[in-house]
Amino acid sequence: RRMVFDGTTITAVQFRKGMLGPLARGKHLATDYAEEAKRSAKAAACAANNYDFMTWAASTRGGIGREAAEWFTTGFAAKVALARSDGEKWRVRNERKRLLQQHSAIIARRNWEITQRNAWPRMGGVAPRAPPVE
Numbered sequence: 001r002r003m004v005f006d007g008t009t010i011t012a013v014q015f016r017k018g019m020l021g022p023l024a025r026g027k028h029l030a031t032d033y034a035e036e037a038k039r040s041a042k043a044a045a046c047a048a049n050n051y052d053f054m055t056w057a058a059s060t061r062g063g064i065g066r067e068a069a070e071w072f073t074t075g076f077a078a079k080v081a082l083a084r085s086d087g088e089k090w091r092v093r094n095e096r097k098r099l100l101q102q103h104s105a106i107i108a109r110r111n112w113e114i115t116q117r118n119a120w121p122r123m124g125g126v127a128p129r130a131p132p133v134e
Helices: 017-024 030-048 066-082 086-118
Strands: 002-010 051-059
Touching: 002 030, 030 051, 030 066, 051 066, 066 086
Parallel strands: 002 051
Antiparallel strands: none
């Protein structure tokens, strides 16, 4: 089946009063709310068209959502299990680390762009360009 994913970067600043308490107590992550919102908005339409749906929520303060983390954990565990040598296992583990580092760097770069450029009046309030996809 085809996979549809919807990614979002979220910050706790935008949450309503009732949501900040669970975030502060550590009962929920900001990404939990983002994943729930994306899933409720799009999962049914994807299922109706025979697509798998996945959310990819990341926090501006670091970290990825539970669904993305589960995908990373199970996907890379399967790749390691298929590896035929210690060298290949090492390569797969480093690929996983590199992807997480790249994701973190993209979030950090976007944060910098938003605070240093988008918030700057001379930029006209235009969102910064997304980094190129390789």
